[in-house]
Amino acid sequence: MISKFIKDNHLNKYQTIGIFALMIVCSGMFGWLYEIIFYYMNSGFKEVFMRGGNFLPFINIYVYGSLLIFFLTYRFKDKPLLVFLISFFSTGILEFLSGYFLYGVLGWTKCWDYNTEILNFGNIGGYVCLRSVLVFGLCGLLLIYVILPLLVKISKRFKSSRTFMIISLIICGIFLIDEVYNLVFHRLLGYYGAPDFYKSLGFKYIFFE
Secondary structure, eight states, rough: OOOHHHHHHHHHHHHHHHHHHHHHHHHHHHHHHHHHHHHHHTSSSOEEEEEEESSSSSHHHHHHHHHHHHHGGGGGTTOOOHHHHHHHHHHHHHHHHIIIIIIIISSSOOOGGGOOOOOOOTTTTTTTTTTHHHHHHHHHHHIIIIIIIHHHHHHHOSSSSSHHHHHHHHHHHHHHHHIIIIIIIITTOOOOOOOHHHHHTTEEEEOOH
């Protein structure tokens, strides 16, 4: 799949690495922004809740979703309806299994619960609902037809593809270091983390269980 992407867009390895690094950042940031907006709506446009557990605006499950969408749909990029349907079903399965595993199997705190939210038609156990997978299906179209072409254009504006790759990896690395710190040192070892920081500033988090 990556070889087809490289061939279609006439990319070298440095451009390709840089594009995927930035795709990770873009998808994680998009997920954070989507959830900030949605939970503001869910509160009746009264309160803003911090989402995710990082210092930077980034939610990792959206990265996994974007990678899943790319590898499952890019070969069908000439068929938008198929891209939408595959994105719809694959991300729905990912969301359900992730939620069930984290809470139902590991017993961790629920990160989302559609039982308590608006527009939750088709809700299954609080882990997935029709609204969420419709949004993710549309996100699949956004990724394949807008975000990736834009990143390809950005990569080609650099005179040095190595420079583009290095800058992209540095940006991505900053986000991933933040992710690892808050996952390992904060959640598992109890060190000061992003939730502590944002709570000290007066931001609210949503806790389901």
